[in-house]
Amino acid sequence: xxxxxxxxxxxxxxxxxxIVYARPSGGTIxxxxxxxxxxxxxxxxxxxxxxxxxxxxxxxxMTEGVVxxxxxxxxNVVVYISAGIPDEAAPSTPAKFEQxxxxxxxxxLAFQVNQPLEIVNDDQTSHNIHPRPMINREWNKSxxxxxxxxxxxxDKPEFIPVKCNIHPWMSGEFAVMKNSHYxxxxxxxxxxxxxxxxxxxxxxxxxETYGDQSMEVTxxxxxxxxxxxxxKARPY
Amino acid sequence: MPTLMKISVRICLALLVVSFLPALTGAQxxxxxxxxxxxxxxxxxxxxxxxxxxCHGFRGDGAGENAPYLNIEPRNFVAATFKCRSTPTGTxxxxxxxxxxxxxxxxxxxxxxxxxxxxxxxxxxxAFIKTFSPRWLMEKAGDPIKVPPEPKLTVESIQRGQQxxxxxxxxxCHGQQGRGDGPxxxxxxxxxxxxxxxxxxxxxxxxxxxxxxxxxYKIFNTGLDGTPMPSFADVVKPDEAWxxxxxxxxxxxxxxxxxxALWQSTKDGAALIAATKSSGTPxxxxxx
Numbered sequence: 193x194x195x196x197x198x199x200x201x202x203x204x205x206x207x208x209x210x211i212v213y214a215r216p217s218g219g220t221i222x223x224x225x226x227x228x229x230x231x232x233x234x235x236x237x238x239x240x241x242x243x244x245x246x247x248x249x250x251x252x253x254m255t256e257g258v259v260x261x262x263x264x265x266x267x268n269v270v271v272y273i274s275a276g277i278p279d280e281a282a283p284s285t286p287a288k289f290e291q292x293x294x295x296x297x298x299x300x301l302a303f304q305v306n307q308p309l310e311i312v313n314d315d316q317t318s319h320n321i322h323p324r325p326m327i328n329r330e331w332n333k334s335x336x337x338x339x340x341x342x343x344x345x346x347d348k349p350e351f352i353p354v355k356c357n358i359h360p361w362m363s364g365e366f367a368v369m370k371n372s373h374y375x376x377x378x379x380x381x382x383x384x385x386x387x388x389x390x391x392x393x394x395x396x397x398x399x400e401t402y403g404d405q406s407m408e409v410t411x412x413x414x415x416x417x418x419x420x421x422x423x424k425a426r427p428y
Numbered sequence: 429m430p431t432l433m434k435i436s437v438r439i440c441l442a443l444l445v446v447s448f449l450p451a452l453t454g455a456q457x458x459x460x461x462x463x464x465x466x467x468x469x470x471x472x473x474x475x476x477x478x479x480x481x482x483c484h485g486f487r488g489d490g491a492g493e494n495a496p497y498l499n500i501e502p503r504n505f506v507a508a509t510f511k512c513r514s515t516p517t518g519t520x521x522x523x524x525x526x527x528x529x530x531x532x533x534x535x536x537x538x539x540x541x542x543x544x545x546x547x548x549x550x551x552x553x554x555a556f557i558k559t560f561s562p563r564w565l566m567e568k569a570g571d572p573i574k575v576p577p578e579p580k581l582t583v584e585s586i587q588r589g590q591q592x593x594x595x596x597x598x599x600x601c602h603g604q605q606g607r608g609d610g611p612x613x614x615x616x617x618x619x620x621x622x623x624x625x626x627x628x629x630x631x632x633x634x635x636x637x638x639x640x641x642x643x644x645y646k647i648f649n650t651g652l653d654g655t656p657m658p659s660f661a662d663v664v665k666p667d668e669a670w671x672x673x674x675x676x677x678x679x680x681x682x683x684x685x686x687x688x689a690l691w692q693s694t695k696d697g698a699a700l701i702a703a704t705k706s707s708g709t710p711x712x713x714x715x716x
Contacts, residue, residue: 241611241612317597318597318600320656320658322656322658324619329518329519329567330518330619330653331516331518331651331653331659332518332651332653332655332656332657332659333651333661333662334596334651334658334660334662335662335663336595336597336663339662339663342662357601357612357615357616357617357656357658358600358601358612358656360612360615
Protein backbone atom coordinates (compact mmCIF):
# COMPACT_ATOMS: atom_id res chain seq x y z
CA UNK A 193 0.00 0.00 0.00
CA UNK A 194 2.72 2.40 1.07
CA UNK A 195 4.85 1.37 -1.89
CA UNK A 196 1.95 1.97 -4.19
CA UNK A 197 1.46 5.45 -2.86
CA UNK A 198 5.15 6.22 -3.32
CA UNK A 199 4.99 4.87 -6.84
CA UNK A 200 2.02 7.05 -7.66
CA UNK A 201 3.80 10.09 -6.24
CA UNK A 202 6.89 9.38 -8.35
CA UNK A 203 4.74 8.90 -11.43
CA UNK A 204 2.95 12.17 -10.78
CA UNK A 205 6.27 13.97 -10.30
CA UNK A 206 7.58 12.47 -13.54
CA UNK A 207 4.42 13.48 -15.39
CA UNK A 208 4.72 17.05 -14.14
CA UNK A 209 8.36 17.15 -15.26
CA UNK A 210 7.44 15.81 -18.68
CA ILE A 211 4.63 18.34 -19.02
CA VAL A 212 6.89 21.22 -17.99
CA TYR A 213 9.55 20.17 -20.48
CA ALA A 214 7.11 19.40 -23.27
CA ARG A 215 5.38 22.79 -22.98
CA PRO A 216 6.39 25.19 -25.76
CA SER A 217 9.28 26.81 -23.96
CA GLY A 218 8.18 30.34 -23.32
CA GLY A 219 7.64 33.41 -25.41
CA THR A 220 9.57 34.90 -28.28
CA ILE A 221 10.68 38.41 -29.07
CA UNK A 222 11.57 38.97 -32.68
CA UNK A 223 11.85 41.89 -35.03
CA UNK A 224 14.04 43.80 -37.39
CA UNK A 225 16.79 46.38 -37.06
CA UNK A 226 16.86 49.15 -39.65
CA UNK A 227 18.39 52.59 -40.05
CA UNK A 228 17.14 55.93 -41.25
CA UNK A 229 19.34 58.59 -42.79
CA UNK A 230 22.56 58.12 -44.72
CA UNK A 231 25.06 55.64 -43.34
CA UNK A 232 28.78 55.92 -43.97
CA UNK A 233 29.86 54.13 -47.14
CA UNK A 234 32.09 51.12 -46.45
CA UNK A 235 35.68 51.75 -47.48
CA UNK A 236 37.88 49.36 -49.42
CA UNK A 237 40.63 47.82 -47.29
CA UNK A 238 44.10 47.84 -48.82
CA UNK A 239 45.80 44.60 -47.78
CA UNK A 240 48.77 44.97 -50.12
CA UNK A 241 51.14 45.15 -47.12
CA UNK A 242 50.13 41.58 -46.25
CA UNK A 243 50.23 39.61 -49.53
CA UNK A 244 49.42 36.28 -47.82
CA UNK A 245 46.06 37.78 -46.80
CA UNK A 246 45.42 39.85 -49.91
CA UNK A 247 45.55 36.77 -52.13
CA UNK A 248 42.80 35.07 -50.07
CA UNK A 249 40.25 37.59 -51.28
CA UNK A 250 38.98 37.51 -54.84
CA UNK A 251 36.91 40.66 -54.36
CA UNK A 252 37.96 43.79 -52.47
CA UNK A 253 37.39 43.60 -48.72
CA MET A 254 35.25 46.36 -47.23
CA THR A 255 35.26 47.88 -43.73
CA GLU A 256 32.56 46.49 -41.43
CA GLY A 257 31.88 49.41 -39.10
CA VAL A 258 28.41 49.72 -40.64
CA VAL A 259 27.02 46.79 -42.65
CA UNK A 260 23.65 47.39 -44.29
CA UNK A 261 21.31 45.26 -46.39
CA UNK A 262 18.27 45.71 -48.61
CA UNK A 263 15.38 47.73 -47.20
CA UNK A 264 17.64 49.80 -44.91
CA UNK A 265 18.36 46.75 -42.75
CA UNK A 266 21.25 46.90 -40.31
CA UNK A 267 23.46 43.86 -39.74
CA ASN A 268 25.75 43.04 -36.79
CA VAL A 269 23.49 44.57 -34.12
CA VAL A 270 23.64 42.74 -30.79
CA VAL A 271 20.07 42.38 -29.47
CA TYR A 272 19.86 41.12 -25.91
CA ILE A 273 17.80 41.06 -22.71
CA SER A 274 19.52 43.63 -20.54
CA ALA A 275 17.08 43.48 -17.61
CA GLY A 276 14.33 41.18 -16.37
CA ILE A 277 16.29 37.95 -16.32
CA PRO A 278 18.76 36.80 -13.67
CA ASP A 279 22.41 36.40 -14.63
CA GLU A 280 23.17 32.92 -15.92
CA ALA A 281 26.16 30.64 -15.57
CA ALA A 282 28.27 30.38 -18.71
CA PRO A 283 28.16 27.35 -20.99
CA SER A 284 31.40 25.40 -21.27
CA THR A 285 31.38 25.36 -25.08
CA PRO A 286 33.90 27.94 -26.30
CA ALA A 287 32.91 30.88 -28.47
CA LYS A 288 35.19 30.80 -31.50
CA PHE A 289 36.86 33.91 -32.88
CA GLU A 290 38.82 33.35 -36.08
CA GLN A 291 41.50 35.40 -37.74
CA UNK A 292 41.26 34.56 -41.42
CA UNK A 293 42.41 36.54 -44.44
CA UNK A 294 43.39 39.33 -42.01
CA UNK A 295 39.76 39.70 -40.96
CA UNK A 296 37.87 38.69 -37.85
CA UNK A 297 35.22 35.98 -38.22
CA UNK A 298 32.68 36.80 -37.01
CA UNK A 299 33.06 40.56 -37.00
CA UNK A 300 30.89 40.76 -33.86
CA LEU A 301 31.13 37.84 -31.44
CA ALA A 302 28.74 37.60 -28.50
CA PHE A 303 29.39 35.23 -25.61
CA GLN A 304 28.71 35.03 -21.89
CA VAL A 305 30.65 36.20 -18.88
CA ASN A 306 33.25 33.52 -18.01
CA GLN A 307 32.49 31.53 -21.16
CA PRO A 308 35.70 30.21 -22.78
CA LEU A 309 36.74 32.30 -25.75
CA GLU A 310 38.77 30.41 -28.35
CA ILE A 311 40.97 32.57 -30.58
CA VAL A 312 42.29 30.92 -33.72
CA ASN A 313 44.85 32.15 -36.26
CA ASP A 314 44.27 30.53 -39.68
CA ASP A 315 46.58 32.94 -41.49
CA GLN A 316 50.12 32.55 -42.80
CA THR A 317 51.16 35.58 -40.76
CA SER A 318 51.46 36.72 -37.15
CA HIS A 319 48.59 38.54 -35.54
CA ASN A 320 48.46 40.26 -32.20
CA ILE A 321 45.10 40.07 -30.49
CA HIS A 322 44.57 43.32 -28.66
CA PRO A 323 41.06 43.76 -27.20
CA ARG A 324 40.57 47.17 -25.64
CA PRO A 325 38.23 46.80 -22.64
CA MET A 326 37.54 49.62 -20.18
CA ILE A 327 36.14 47.44 -17.36
CA ASN A 328 37.72 44.04 -17.90
CA ARG A 329 41.45 43.31 -17.90
CA GLU A 330 43.38 44.47 -20.90
CA TRP A 331 45.92 42.10 -22.43
CA ASN A 332 47.75 41.94 -25.74
CA LYS A 333 49.08 38.67 -27.11
CA SER A 334 51.04 37.64 -30.15
CA UNK A 335 49.78 34.66 -32.16
CA UNK A 336 52.22 33.72 -34.95
CA UNK A 337 51.13 31.41 -37.76
CA UNK A 338 50.69 27.77 -36.82
CA UNK A 339 50.37 28.35 -33.07
CA UNK A 340 47.58 26.57 -31.16
CA UNK A 341 44.38 28.45 -30.27
CA UNK A 342 44.48 30.85 -27.37
CA UNK A 343 41.80 30.52 -24.66
CA UNK A 344 40.61 33.54 -22.71
CA UNK A 345 37.71 34.61 -20.48
CA UNK A 346 36.08 37.88 -19.47
CA ASP A 347 34.55 38.17 -16.02
CA LYS A 348 32.42 41.32 -16.46
CA PRO A 349 29.77 42.22 -19.08
CA GLU A 350 31.11 44.72 -21.60
CA PHE A 351 31.34 45.59 -25.29
CA ILE A 352 35.01 45.35 -26.20
CA PRO A 353 36.58 46.57 -29.45
CA VAL A 354 39.28 44.22 -30.76
CA LYS A 355 42.21 45.19 -32.96
CA CYS A 356 45.43 43.85 -34.39
CA ASN A 357 48.22 46.42 -34.25
CA ILE A 358 50.22 44.68 -36.99
CA HIS A 359 47.27 44.92 -39.41
CA PRO A 360 45.55 48.15 -38.46
CA TRP A 361 42.54 47.53 -40.70
CA MET A 362 41.48 44.53 -38.63
CA SER A 363 38.59 45.42 -36.38
CA GLY A 364 36.10 43.35 -34.42
CA GLU A 365 33.87 43.48 -31.35
CA PHE A 366 33.36 41.20 -28.36
CA ALA A 367 29.94 41.42 -26.68
CA VAL A 368 30.26 39.90 -23.19
CA MET A 369 26.73 39.08 -22.05
CA LYS A 370 25.18 38.47 -18.61
CA ASN A 371 22.74 35.77 -19.76
CA SER A 372 22.12 33.45 -22.70
CA HIS A 373 19.32 35.57 -24.21
CA TYR A 374 21.18 37.43 -26.94
CA UNK A 375 21.43 37.33 -30.70
CA UNK A 376 22.99 39.28 -33.56
CA UNK A 377 20.92 40.75 -36.38
CA UNK A 378 21.38 38.91 -39.65
CA UNK A 379 21.88 40.26 -43.18
CA UNK A 380 18.23 41.32 -43.46
CA UNK A 381 18.36 42.95 -40.01
CA UNK A 382 16.09 40.32 -38.44
CA UNK A 383 16.56 38.82 -35.01
CA UNK A 384 14.78 36.34 -32.73
CA UNK A 385 15.08 35.88 -28.98
CA UNK A 386 13.28 32.58 -28.18
CA UNK A 387 12.61 30.63 -24.95
CA UNK A 388 11.65 33.59 -22.78
CA UNK A 389 9.58 32.86 -19.68
CA UNK A 390 6.64 35.16 -18.96
CA UNK A 391 7.84 38.47 -17.60
CA UNK A 392 8.73 42.08 -18.16
CA UNK A 393 11.98 42.63 -20.04
CA UNK A 394 14.24 45.37 -21.27
CA UNK A 395 15.41 44.54 -24.76
CA UNK A 396 18.55 46.42 -25.84
CA UNK A 397 20.01 46.72 -29.32
CA UNK A 398 23.67 47.70 -29.55
CA UNK A 399 25.57 48.75 -32.65
CA GLU A 400 29.32 49.46 -32.67
CA THR A 401 28.95 52.76 -34.56
CA TYR A 402 25.45 53.95 -33.71
CA GLY A 403 25.33 53.13 -29.98
CA ASP A 404 22.42 51.47 -28.21
CA GLN A 405 18.70 51.79 -27.58
CA SER A 406 16.29 49.90 -25.32
CA MET A 407 12.62 48.99 -25.17
CA GLU A 408 10.37 47.54 -22.48
CA VAL A 409 8.55 44.37 -23.54
CA THR A 410 6.12 42.31 -21.45
CA UNK A 411 5.53 38.70 -22.39
CA UNK A 412 2.78 36.45 -21.03
CA UNK A 413 3.09 32.68 -21.45
CA UNK A 414 4.18 31.51 -24.87
CA UNK A 415 3.36 34.78 -26.53
CA UNK A 416 5.34 36.13 -29.51
CA UNK A 417 6.02 39.84 -29.66
CA UNK A 418 7.54 41.93 -32.39
CA UNK A 419 9.92 44.78 -31.63
CA UNK A 420 11.68 46.85 -34.24
CA UNK A 421 14.69 49.05 -33.71
CA UNK A 422 15.54 52.03 -35.91
CA UNK A 423 18.99 53.59 -35.66
CA LYS A 424 19.76 57.10 -36.89
CA ALA A 425 22.58 56.77 -39.38
CA ARG A 426 25.16 59.50 -39.89
CA PRO A 427 27.27 59.76 -43.03
CA TYR A 428 30.55 60.04 -41.06
CA MET B 429 24.71 39.65 35.66
CA PRO B 430 23.11 38.59 32.36
CA THR B 431 22.37 42.25 31.57
CA LEU B 432 26.00 43.13 32.29
CA MET B 433 27.07 40.31 29.97
CA LYS B 434 24.75 41.64 27.28
CA ILE B 435 26.16 45.14 27.62
CA SER B 436 29.74 43.96 27.43
CA VAL B 437 28.93 41.87 24.36
CA ARG B 438 27.37 44.95 22.76
CA ILE B 439 30.42 47.03 23.55
CA CYS B 440 32.64 44.39 22.02
CA LEU B 441 30.49 44.31 18.87
CA ALA B 442 30.52 48.09 18.63
CA LEU B 443 34.28 48.12 18.97
CA LEU B 444 34.56 45.52 16.24
CA VAL B 445 32.40 47.57 13.87
CA VAL B 446 34.38 50.73 14.61
CA SER B 447 37.65 48.97 13.96
CA PHE B 448 36.40 47.89 10.51
CA LEU B 449 34.94 51.29 9.65
CA PRO B 450 38.01 52.71 7.92
CA ALA B 451 37.95 49.77 5.50
CA LEU B 452 34.25 50.31 4.80
CA THR B 453 34.55 54.02 4.14
CA GLY B 454 37.37 53.49 1.64
CA ALA B 455 39.97 55.25 3.79
CA GLN B 456 41.93 52.03 3.80
CA UNK B 457 45.56 52.23 4.75
CA UNK B 458 47.47 51.18 1.67
CA UNK B 459 50.87 49.82 2.45
CA UNK B 460 53.44 48.44 0.10
CA UNK B 461 56.38 46.22 0.77
CA UNK B 462 59.40 46.60 -1.43
CA UNK B 463 62.40 44.76 -0.12
CA UNK B 464 62.91 46.01 3.43
CA UNK B 465 60.90 49.18 2.79
CA UNK B 466 57.30 49.60 3.87
CA UNK B 467 55.55 52.29 1.85
CA UNK B 468 52.81 54.45 3.32
CA UNK B 469 50.17 56.08 1.11
CA UNK B 470 49.80 59.20 3.27
CA UNK B 471 53.51 59.93 3.05
CA UNK B 472 53.37 59.16 -0.68
CA UNK B 473 50.52 61.64 -1.15
CA UNK B 474 52.66 64.57 -0.05
CA UNK B 475 55.44 63.49 -2.40
CA UNK B 476 53.01 62.94 -5.29
CA UNK B 477 51.60 66.45 -4.99
CA UNK B 478 55.09 67.85 -5.00
CA UNK B 479 56.81 65.86 -7.76
CA UNK B 480 54.30 63.91 -9.87
CA UNK B 481 50.99 65.70 -10.32
CA UNK B 482 52.28 68.22 -12.87
CA CYS B 483 52.21 65.44 -15.46
CA HIS B 484 50.15 62.62 -13.94
CA GLY B 485 47.41 64.97 -12.82
CA PHE B 486 45.49 65.91 -9.71
CA ARG B 487 43.36 62.78 -10.03
CA GLY B 488 46.17 60.51 -11.21
CA ASP B 489 44.46 60.20 -14.59
CA GLY B 490 47.51 61.30 -16.58
CA ALA B 491 45.90 64.66 -17.39
CA GLY B 492 48.26 66.99 -15.55
CA GLU B 493 48.90 70.51 -16.81
CA ASN B 494 52.05 69.38 -18.66
CA ALA B 495 50.33 66.44 -20.32
CA PRO B 496 49.20 68.24 -23.50
CA TYR B 497 52.83 69.04 -24.30
CA LEU B 498 54.12 65.48 -23.96
CA ASN B 499 54.27 63.20 -26.99
CA ILE B 500 54.00 60.03 -24.92
CA GLU B 501 51.18 60.80 -22.53
CA PRO B 502 51.80 60.35 -18.80
CA ARG B 503 50.56 57.10 -17.27
CA ASN B 504 46.92 57.05 -16.23
CA PHE B 505 46.95 55.50 -12.76
CA VAL B 506 43.15 55.25 -12.72
CA ALA B 507 43.27 52.78 -15.62
CA ALA B 508 46.12 50.96 -13.86
CA THR B 509 47.63 49.70 -17.12
CA PHE B 510 51.40 49.59 -16.78
CA LYS B 511 54.08 49.07 -19.43
CA CYS B 512 56.97 47.84 -17.32
CA ARG B 513 56.02 44.71 -15.41
CA SER B 514 57.46 41.38 -14.41
CA THR B 515 53.90 39.96 -14.51
CA PRO B 516 51.90 38.48 -17.43
CA THR B 517 49.97 40.68 -19.85
CA GLY B 518 46.63 41.84 -18.43
CA THR B 519 47.72 41.61 -14.79
CA UNK B 520 48.76 44.25 -12.29
CA UNK B 521 52.48 44.80 -11.73
CA UNK B 522 54.19 44.02 -8.44
CA UNK B 523 55.07 46.81 -6.00
CA UNK B 524 58.70 46.20 -6.91
CA UNK B 525 57.91 46.76 -10.63
CA UNK B 526 56.45 50.23 -10.00
CA UNK B 527 59.24 51.02 -7.55
CA UNK B 528 61.81 50.09 -10.22
CA UNK B 529 60.06 52.22 -12.85
CA UNK B 530 60.14 55.29 -10.59
CA UNK B 531 63.81 54.67 -9.86
CA UNK B 532 64.84 53.96 -13.45
CA UNK B 533 62.58 56.38 -15.30
CA UNK B 534 61.35 55.55 -18.80
CA UNK B 535 64.19 55.97 -21.25
CA UNK B 536 63.53 58.49 -24.01
CA UNK B 537 60.22 59.60 -22.60
CA UNK B 538 59.47 62.54 -20.32
CA UNK B 539 59.52 60.34 -17.23
CA UNK B 540 62.85 61.00 -15.56
CA UNK B 541 64.73 58.75 -13.19
CA UNK B 542 63.70 59.61 -9.59
CA UNK B 543 66.95 58.33 -8.21
CA UNK B 544 67.21 61.55 -6.18
CA UNK B 545 64.39 60.35 -3.95
CA UNK B 546 65.14 57.89 -1.19
CA UNK B 547 64.06 54.25 -1.35
CA UNK B 548 61.56 55.05 1.42
CA UNK B 549 60.14 57.93 -0.68
CA UNK B 550 59.66 55.68 -3.69
CA UNK B 551 58.01 52.95 -1.62
CA UNK B 552 55.61 55.60 -0.24
CA UNK B 553 54.83 56.80 -3.77
CA UNK B 554 54.02 53.25 -4.89
CA ALA B 555 51.54 53.00 -2.02
CA PHE B 556 49.87 56.27 -3.00
CA ILE B 557 49.73 55.50 -6.73
CA LYS B 558 47.82 52.34 -5.86
CA THR B 559 45.01 54.36 -4.27
CA PHE B 560 43.96 55.79 -7.66
CA SER B 561 42.45 52.62 -9.08
CA PRO B 562 39.91 50.22 -7.52
CA ARG B 563 41.67 47.42 -9.42
CA TRP B 564 44.21 47.25 -6.60
CA LEU B 565 41.43 46.36 -4.15
CA MET B 566 39.86 43.72 -6.38
CA GLU B 567 42.88 42.04 -7.96
CA LYS B 568 46.24 40.83 -6.83
CA ALA B 569 49.40 41.51 -8.80
CA GLY B 570 50.15 38.79 -11.35
CA ASP B 571 52.66 36.03 -10.64
CA PRO B 572 56.00 37.26 -11.98
CA ILE B 573 57.12 35.31 -15.04
CA LYS B 574 60.00 32.97 -14.35
CA VAL B 575 63.29 33.91 -15.94
CA PRO B 576 65.59 30.87 -16.11
CA PRO B 577 69.35 31.43 -15.83
CA GLU B 578 70.87 32.80 -19.01
CA PRO B 579 72.52 30.07 -21.08
CA LYS B 580 76.01 30.52 -22.51
CA LEU B 581 76.25 33.00 -25.34
CA THR B 582 77.14 31.29 -28.62
CA VAL B 583 77.01 32.18 -32.31
CA GLU B 584 74.42 29.42 -32.77
CA SER B 585 72.22 31.01 -30.10
CA ILE B 586 72.35 34.34 -31.94
CA GLN B 587 71.53 32.58 -35.22
CA ARG B 588 68.54 30.79 -33.71
CA GLY B 589 67.38 34.14 -32.34
CA GLN B 590 67.75 35.61 -35.82
CA GLN B 591 65.41 32.91 -37.18
CA UNK B 592 62.91 33.59 -34.39
CA UNK B 593 62.94 37.30 -35.23
CA UNK B 594 61.70 36.23 -38.70
CA UNK B 595 59.29 33.54 -37.49
CA UNK B 596 57.61 35.72 -34.87
CA UNK B 597 57.59 38.58 -37.38
CA UNK B 598 59.12 41.08 -34.98
CA UNK B 599 60.26 42.89 -38.14
CA UNK B 600 56.67 43.80 -39.05
CA CYS B 601 57.01 46.68 -36.60
CA HIS B 602 60.69 46.83 -35.62
CA GLY B 603 62.04 46.47 -39.19
CA GLN B 604 64.47 43.90 -40.62
CA GLN B 605 67.45 45.79 -39.16
CA GLY B 606 65.61 46.60 -35.94
CA ARG B 607 65.47 50.28 -36.78
CA GLY B 608 61.81 50.69 -35.83
CA ASP B 609 60.82 51.12 -39.47
CA GLY B 610 58.86 47.93 -40.29
CA PRO B 611 55.83 47.99 -42.63
CA UNK B 612 53.34 48.45 -39.73
CA UNK B 613 55.46 50.96 -37.79
CA UNK B 614 53.86 54.13 -39.09
CA UNK B 615 50.30 53.00 -38.25
CA UNK B 616 50.78 52.15 -34.57
CA UNK B 617 48.85 53.92 -31.82
CA UNK B 618 48.83 53.49 -28.06
CA UNK B 619 45.83 53.25 -25.73
CA UNK B 620 45.39 57.02 -25.79
CA UNK B 621 45.11 56.76 -29.60
CA UNK B 622 48.38 58.67 -29.87
CA UNK B 623 50.93 57.64 -32.50
CA UNK B 624 53.68 55.51 -31.01
CA UNK B 625 56.83 54.19 -32.68
CA UNK B 626 58.41 50.78 -32.15
CA UNK B 627 61.81 50.64 -30.46
CA UNK B 628 64.72 51.50 -32.74
CA UNK B 629 67.41 49.02 -31.64
CA UNK B 630 70.07 50.53 -33.92
CA UNK B 631 70.01 53.86 -32.09
CA UNK B 632 69.47 52.56 -28.58
CA UNK B 633 71.52 51.18 -25.76
CA UNK B 634 68.83 51.15 -23.07
CA UNK B 635 65.29 49.85 -23.25
CA UNK B 636 62.19 51.55 -21.93
CA UNK B 637 61.82 48.91 -19.22
CA UNK B 638 65.42 48.27 -18.28
CA UNK B 639 68.97 47.73 -19.44
CA UNK B 640 69.92 44.13 -18.65
CA UNK B 641 69.43 40.96 -20.72
CA UNK B 642 66.94 39.82 -18.10
CA UNK B 643 64.94 43.00 -18.68
CA UNK B 644 64.83 42.27 -22.44
CA TYR B 645 63.66 38.73 -21.66
CA LYS B 646 60.82 40.18 -19.57
CA ILE B 647 59.84 42.85 -22.08
CA PHE B 648 58.70 40.48 -24.82
CA ASN B 649 57.36 37.88 -22.40
CA THR B 650 55.11 40.34 -20.59
CA GLY B 651 54.36 42.74 -23.44
CA LEU B 652 54.12 46.46 -22.76
CA ASP B 653 50.45 46.82 -21.78
CA GLY B 654 48.78 49.90 -23.19
CA THR B 655 50.99 49.80 -26.31
CA PRO B 656 50.94 47.69 -29.48
CA MET B 657 53.78 45.49 -28.11
CA PRO B 658 52.13 42.11 -27.34
CA SER B 659 53.20 39.32 -25.02
CA PHE B 660 55.05 36.40 -26.62
CA ALA B 661 54.96 34.30 -23.44
CA ASP B 662 52.61 31.70 -24.95
CA VAL B 663 54.57 31.31 -28.18
CA VAL B 664 58.27 31.22 -27.21
CA LYS B 665 59.90 28.61 -24.99
CA PRO B 666 62.43 29.80 -22.37
CA ASP B 667 65.44 28.60 -24.41
CA GLU B 668 64.11 30.32 -27.51
CA ALA B 669 63.50 33.48 -25.52
CA TRP B 670 67.16 33.63 -24.50
CA UNK B 671 68.20 33.07 -28.15
CA UNK B 672 66.03 36.00 -29.12
CA UNK B 673 67.57 38.17 -26.37
CA UNK B 674 71.05 37.40 -27.74
CA UNK B 675 70.03 38.31 -31.28
CA UNK B 676 68.20 41.50 -30.23
CA UNK B 677 71.42 42.70 -28.54
CA UNK B 678 73.27 42.44 -31.87
CA UNK B 679 70.72 44.83 -33.40
CA UNK B 680 71.94 47.50 -30.97
CA UNK B 681 74.87 48.32 -33.24
CA UNK B 682 75.79 51.46 -31.30
CA UNK B 683 75.90 49.68 -27.94
CA UNK B 684 78.99 47.64 -26.98
CA UNK B 685 77.83 44.25 -25.74
CA UNK B 686 79.34 40.73 -25.65
CA UNK B 687 76.65 39.69 -28.14
CA UNK B 688 77.61 42.41 -30.60
CA ALA B 689 81.34 41.56 -30.26
CA LEU B 690 80.69 37.86 -30.91
CA TRP B 691 78.42 38.59 -33.87
CA GLN B 692 81.01 40.99 -35.26
CA SER B 693 83.57 38.16 -35.22
CA THR B 694 81.49 36.11 -37.68
CA LYS B 695 81.47 36.87 -41.41
CA ASP B 696 77.67 37.08 -41.76
CA GLY B 697 77.28 39.01 -38.54
CA ALA B 698 79.94 41.57 -39.43
CA ALA B 699 78.27 42.14 -42.82
CA LEU B 700 74.86 42.67 -41.18
CA ILE B 701 76.28 45.07 -38.60
CA ALA B 702 78.14 47.03 -41.27
CA ALA B 703 74.93 47.30 -43.31
CA THR B 704 72.84 48.65 -40.44
CA LYS B 705 72.54 52.40 -40.51
CA SER B 706 71.92 54.11 -37.22
CA SER B 707 69.77 57.20 -37.33
CA GLY B 708 67.07 58.84 -35.27
CA THR B 709 66.25 58.15 -31.65
CA PRO B 710 65.50 54.85 -29.87
CA UNK B 711 61.80 55.74 -29.74
CA UNK B 712 61.67 55.94 -33.51
CA UNK B 713 61.52 59.60 -34.43
CA UNK B 714 63.86 60.82 -37.15
CA UNK B 715 64.49 57.37 -38.65
CA UNK B 716 65.60 57.80 -42.28
